[in-house]
Amino acid sequence: MQTTLLGLAVAIIVALVGALVGPLFIDWGRWRAGFEAEATRLVGMPVRVAGHIDARLLPTPSLLLSDIEVGEPGSAPKLRARRLGVEFGLGPLMRGEWRAAQLHLDGPEVTLGVDAAGRIDVPQVSIGFDPDQLSFDRVVVDDGRAVLLDAASGKRLVLDQVGFRGDIRSLVGPFKGEGAFVSSGQLYGYRVSGGRRGDDGGMRLHLNIDPSDRPLTIETDGTLWFDRELPRYEGNLSLMRPAGLALASGKTLANDPWRAVSRIKATPGAALLEQIDFQYGPDDRAIKLAGTAELKFGAKPQFEGVLSARQIDLDRTLQMPDSTTRTPVALLRSMTDTLAEFGRPPVPVKIGIGVDSVTLGGASLTALRGDIVTEGDAWSLDNVEFRAPGATQVRASGRLTVAAGTVEFAGPASLDSADPKLLIAWLEGRREVTRTTIGALRARGDVTLGAQRLAVERLKAEVDRKAIEGRLAYVFAADRRPARLDAAISAAEIDLDGAIAFANNALAGTTFERPGEIALALEFGRAIYAGIDAKGATAVLKFDASGLVIERLAIADFGGAILSASGRIDTTSPSPRGSVALTVEAQRLTGVAALAAKFVPEAAESVKNLVQRAASARFAAKLDVAPSGAAPGAKTSARLAIDGAIAGVRVNISAEGSGDVGTPAAADIRLEGRLAADDGAGLVALMGLDRFVVVDHRPAQFALTANGPAGADLHVDARFDSAQFDAAAKGALRIANALPHGALDVTFGAA
Numbered sequence: 001m002q003t004t005l006l007g008l009a010v011a012i013i014v015a016l017v018g019a020l021v022g023p024l025f026i027d028w029g030r031w032r033a034g035f036e037a038e039a040t041r042l043v044g045m046p047v048r049v050a051g052h053i054d055a056r057l058l059p060t061p062s063l064l065l066s067d068i069e070v071g072e073p074g075s076a077p078k079l080r081a082r083r084l085g086v087e088f089g090l091g092p093l094m095r096g097e098w099r100a101a102q103l104h105l106d107g108p109e110v111t112l113g114v115d116a117a118g119r120i121d122v123p124q125v126s127i128g129f130d131p132d133q134l135s136f137d138r139v140v141v142d143d144g145r146a147v148l149l150d151a152a153s154g155k156r157l158v159l160d161q162v163g164f165r166g167d168i169r170s171l172v173g174p175f176k177g178e179g180a181f182v183s184s185g186q187l188y189g190y191r192v193s194g195g196r197r198g199d200d201g202g203m204r205l206h207l208n209i210d211p212s213d214r215p216l217t218i219e220t221d222g223t224l225w226f227d228r229e230l231p232r233y234e235g236n237l238s239l240m241r242p243a244g245l246a247l248a249s250g251k252t253l254a255n256d257p258w259r260a261v262s263r264i265k266a267t268p269g270a271a272l273l274e275q276i277d278f279q280y281g282p283d284d285r286a287i288k289l290a291g292t293a294e295l296k297f298g299a300k301p302q303f304e305g306v307l308s309a310r311q312i313d314l315d316r317t318l319q320m321p322d323s324t325t326r327t328p329v330a331l332l333r334s335m336t337d338t339l340a341e342f343g344r345p346p347v348p349v350k351i352g353i354g355v356d357s358v359t360l361g362g363a364s365l366t367a368l369r370g371d372i373v374t375e376g377d378a379w380s381l382d383n384v385e386f387r388a389p390g391a392t393q394v395r396a397s398g399r400l401t402v403a404a405g406t407v408e409f410a411g412p413a414s415l416d417s418a419d420p421k422l423l424i425a426w427l428e429g430r431r432e433v434t435r436t437t438i439g440a441l442r443a444r445g446d447v448t449l450g451a452q453r454l455a456v457e458r459l460k461a462e463v464d465r466k467a468i469e470g471r472l473a474y475v476f477a478a479d480r481r482p483a484r485l486d487a488a489i490s491a492a493e494i495d496l497d498g499a500i501a502f503a504n505n506a507l508a509g510t511t512f513e514r515p516g517e518i519a520l521a522l523e524f525g526r527a528i529y530a531g532i533d534a535k536g537a538t539a540v541l542k543f544d545a546s547g548l549v550i551e552r553l554a555i556a557d558f559g560g561a562i563l564s565a566s567g568r569i570d571t572t573s574p575s576p577r578g579s580v581a582l583t584v585e586a587q588r589l590t591g592v593a594a595l596a597a598k599f600v601p602e603a604a605e606s607v608k609n610l611v612q613r614a615a616s617a618r619f620a621a622k623l624d625v626a627p628s629g630a631a632p633g634a635k636t637s638a639r640l641a642i643d644g645a646i647a648g649v650r651v652n653i654s655a656e657g658s659g660d661v662g663t664p665a666a667a668d669i670r671l672e673g674r675l676a677a678d679d680g681a682g683l684v685a686l687m688g689l690d691r692f693v694v695v696d697h698r699p700a701q702f703a704l705t706a707n708g709p710a711g712a713d714l715h716v717d718a719r720f721d722s723a724q725f726d727a728a729a730k731g732a733l734r735i736a737n738a739l740p741h742g743a744l745d746v747t748f749g750a751a
Contacts, residue, residue, distance in 0.1 A: 082107030390422035408450025439464025482516025559591025575627035619644020665711030
């Protein structure tokens, strides 16, 4: 008995020494053929081990294989790996159980193919043992790569830097783990778990995918079957964007949350999404839509769906945190900008939208219908139509281009409004309707609307049955660039007062500002401006950082006056230079009075009195601007000359100014004017002195000189001479709010 026990002890000691020391001297590469043969038997496919082989029994049984390839000889391997390391549990191994404490797979590469019928071409592995006998307490995969080849579409999906940390209790499940991969340059994290394969061949599967570059969670839970290499999946699918995202820097991004939940039935040919429940915004003010969709695979993959709702309250969904009221235009722009957050889908998308009633800007938009489509890099709106306040029908189709985080719409649009007054009040965010002369409105054109500009090309419109054609573009101010208006409009008849009021109200609530740059080409047979009829109006002019260019400005009849102007002022140099000429010939001055009332209301009463005293006028004016000298930084010199006649009174006025264009109030000015008439009574009446003095019909004249700083008191010297009466005045006057005030010393004389 003692001899037997001693012999057994010696055998154990020898075995332990051999296990500890033997691997240091044994060349396991000599046993490579044996390893490959056994692995081939167990896997069911040819296995080649081209690299180093290491095997140990203690301290724990372990095996390390390098440069492994699985596949038929002479063809590209279906599966390869840089290293495979397995560490087995000694106790379970002695009991005949293949239980690995850890499996480490480094650099695995696998290529999967999907044929035209949807069958997955995977390595035909035939396990030569009971799959329940093999389990892994910890599985680690580093730097993996998976390639999926789709024969139907000819495309390939590549997953790089695949990592996994988890456990596999059996080759038929269950298993669980988490990891990450890179696809198309984007990093994705994932969590996956699976149940044990059932008698029907199905396996419960739960998968979460989280893109790292944007707040989005993709989750599905269902059952996966394989029937002769044809996969089939049924379960639930959820896509969700949370309200906030914590960045690695510690900052938090706030977002409008949204989520989409549906039932999914997927085969290699298509995925059917049923019972879709889409919600945008927080629960207390969310937009909710329901519908169905289908994702088709193959040569021309496409996602098509239909979503609908009975009622949506956009005012509540898009309300500002401080309860600030925003106009419908501002609300719609903020709504379209959210499309930029969805990015570009990997396949073409077409979603039909139908909503019976949409609350926007305190009013209801009814019968909203249309399609949201993606093709390539752009979103599109197709056949969108709805009814707006004022019995207005709106239709539009076009592209939504995402750039710099904002969305720009471009495409044909039309608007038919029976009551533009109500439409304007709604666009401006007002409940009351202001008086306006706008009749029925119809408009067609190619519209561009975005954060940078608003433009309409090939515009064709009818306002109260008056046709208008042309184009217009408004570019919003940005950085140091001012707002710009570019328009070319022609019409046989137009109400400019109403059109300007409509444009201003339509743009209310946006970043609309008075244009700092203007380019106009206008031609009107008859126009109403400032309440005055203008006939034969033509204007081609431009004003921008380079200066003012008036190629042509002519009005055949503006309240009884004929106007014509042309010229150029160049401001590209430090001191502007150029000239502008204006001629006016008027049988009556009602148009001039209307312009004064509109642009200089403080002087409207004075101009009105002058118009009442002057039956007609004819004069020519010219403004010349040039540097005062050749030295850099020289002041600007300007000269205005006016020659003509008003109500039979000859007018000669010459005004000169010199100073810095940046501070016009500090410019030095000099004014010389002369009014002369063969009939002194007419001159007195024109000047409004007929209530104080009486002169006969002999010649008379009035002369005036004034000089000094433009923004301070001007030294004035004036004199009136006639055969019966003369007067002189000296003193100081200051021009403020278009009206003079000051003190003069006056002397009178009578013949």
